[in-house]
Amino acid sequence: MRLLFVMDPPAAIKFDSDTSFALMLEAESQGHRVDHCLPSDLFLVGGVLHAHVRRAHMSRDPIDPIALAQGEDVNLESIDAVLVRTDPPFDSSYLWTTLMLERLRGKTLVVNDPRGLREANEKLYACHFPELMPETLVSAHRERIKNFVKQVGGRAVIKPIDGAGGEGVMALTQGDPNLRAIIDAETRNGQRVAMVQRFLPEYERGDKRILVLDGEPIGALLRVPKSDDIASNLRMGGTAHPAELDGDDRRILEQVAPRLKQDGLHFVGLDVIGGFLTEVNVTSPTGIQQISRLNRENVSARVIDWIKAKLS
Ligand SMILES: Nc1ncnc2c1ncn2[C@@H]1O[C@H](COP(=O)(O)OP(=O)(O)O)[C@@H](O)[C@H]1O
Numbered sequence: 001m002r003l004l005f006v007m008d009p010p011a012a013i014k015f016d017s018d019t020s021f022a023l024m025l026e027a028e029s030q031g032h033r034v035d036h037c038l039p040s041d042l043f044l045v046g047g048v049l050h051a052h053v054r055r056a057h058m059s060r061d062p063i064d065p066i067a068l069a070q071g072e073d074v075n076l077e078s079i080d081a082v083l084v085r086t087d088p089p090f091d092s093s094y095l096w097t098t099l100m101l102e103r104l105r106g107k108t109l110v111v112n113d114p115r116g117l118r119e120a121n122e123k124l125y126a127c128h129f130p131e132l133m134p135e136t137l138v139s140a141h142r143e144r145i146k147n148f149v150k151q152v153g154g155r156a157v158i159k160p161i162d163g164a165g166g167e168g169v170m171a172l173t174q175g176d177p178n179l180r181a182i183i184d185a186e187t188r189n190g191q192r193v194a195m196v197q198r199f200l201p202e203y204e205r206g207d208k209r210i211l212v213l214d215g216e217p218i219g220a221l222l223r224v225p226k227s228d229d230i231a232s233n234l235r236m237g238g239t240a241h242p243a244e245l246d247g248d249d250r251r252i253l254e255q256v257a258p259r260l261k262q263d264g265l266h267f268v269g270l271d272v273i274g275g276f277l278t279e280v281n282v283t284s285p286t287g288i289q290q291i292s293r294l295n296r297e298n299v300s301a302r303v304i305d306w307i308k309a310k311l312s
Pocket residue numbers: 122134157159163164165166167169197198199200201203207225230231232233271273278279
């Protein structure tokens with residue numbers, strides 16, 4: 001196969017934790033050709049999508065894990081699959097990337113489906129399953145948010161709709177003299193909606209990341225926050241621990257999987273705290289290296305094998 005990864009520059013890649021890198025390494029080791037390009041390397045000639053790509057060679061080298069060869073222009077209809085793996089933000093460039101990738105519909109497999117990427121906001125997607133989420137309010141209105149905090153027992157979490165990696169996640173406590181200031185900062189003085197959620201004290205025991213491929217779980221990981229931090233994200237200093245799926249996780253998967261499939265969200269990461277679905281990561285879900293290490297299993301191979309099976 002020939003696979004193209006549309007992603008961030010290789011300089012941003014950590015060889016021992018990055019999921020895109022693990023997928024690229026696995027694809028190359030299986031003998032597939034792997035190319036890399038940035039979103040800005042995509043170009044349409046009339047209706048035909050091309051990219052200026054560079055062949056990538058991977059190694060577990062801390063300095064230079066992805067070596068890129070000389071670039072060439074290719075018609076993406078001649079590529080077997082495109083993996084869109086750029087990190088958020090979901091900005092206008094990201095939107096245009098998904099719209100340009102529409103030209104491949106029916107011709108080249110795109111993971112995830114560009115329509116699904118456009119439709120699914122990582123925070124708001126969970127609102128399709130209100131019964132699986134903790135009580136949640138999405139609002140820009142200060143008094144409404146303050147009332148919600150009171151309603152859910154005086155403690156909540158507020159997070160930016162376009163946040164990732166734990167950025168901007170803050171605890172709200174009724175009576176805290178900073179309550180108003182935090183709400184105003186998150187909503188930019190009432191100009192932007194934010195997500196406010198009942199505080200789940202279970203977050204201390206960990207935020208479970210469940211990687212889902214074509215509606216099926218392929219591995220899970222528990223991220224335990226530092227004792228003095230609200231965010232469990234590995235990027236914020238959370239630590240990775242092995243995790244099994246329990247009854248709550250299976251119930252969540254059962255309800256979410258059909259919708260994911262319908263939306264072409266082939267490879268996603270669900271975040272589950274205390275048995276509640278808090279987030280559905282679709283843009284560049286991560287955790288595959290940690291899960292592979294903890295479970296002594298090559299989870300990346302399952303993704304590459306799935307692509308191969310899908311194409312044949
Ligand atoms: N309702 C909640 N109760 C307690 N902690 C939460 C809650 N929602 C999020 N968190 C904490 O914030 C972290 C990041 O939240 P999440 O919604 O997954 O956004 P992102 O990972 O995109 O920043 C979680 O890993 C968890 O530690």
